[in-house]
Amino acid sequence: MKIVGVAACTVGIAHTYIAQEKLENAGKKAGHDISVETQGTIGTENELTQQQIAEADIVIIAADVKIAGRERFEGKRIIQVPTEIAVKSPNKLLEKAVEVVNQKESLK
Template structure:
């Protein structure tokens, strides 16, 4: 598929305190996806609970899943059959292009392909 094809992503953001970074990462991701001309739906799991929950249909229709989390997330089993990229929130906020590059790589791979970006990947 060429880059001209509209990509559809879903994401979850969740940080330890559930306050600032959860929402900062969601906002940053929305802006990056606009630049990439990708559509994105982001579920936040923060201090206010789960907001903008991803539906089964959202997940099924996604080209890839992006998990920006520093904690275990509610409903993680929803993504076991999906291709996804998992990164810590702080790492994403520091170097978002590394995460976007990983998303580009995972799109087009077989389902159940998982790319885990360790914290030391960003040093």
């Protein structure tokens, strides 16, 4: 499955990058193609491309603040959670993403 995400915390330092790392590690371990953009105090890093977004099965937004560029995900399935969920339970979050994608697929 292809997953894209955005991580952003209130301070834009620690939780942003921890959430990114936890999601990417859990995603790769589960065999998913995952890319997570960070939005923090030093701006946007690992910015997602339009192609990555277009090819994604689902978008995970792990944010405690309003993210920039949310309109890029218009029409995509989105799961939005606080960064704390991505940090503490990245595997469960990815399992939920798979469930959401599979539910949508079975409705077709």
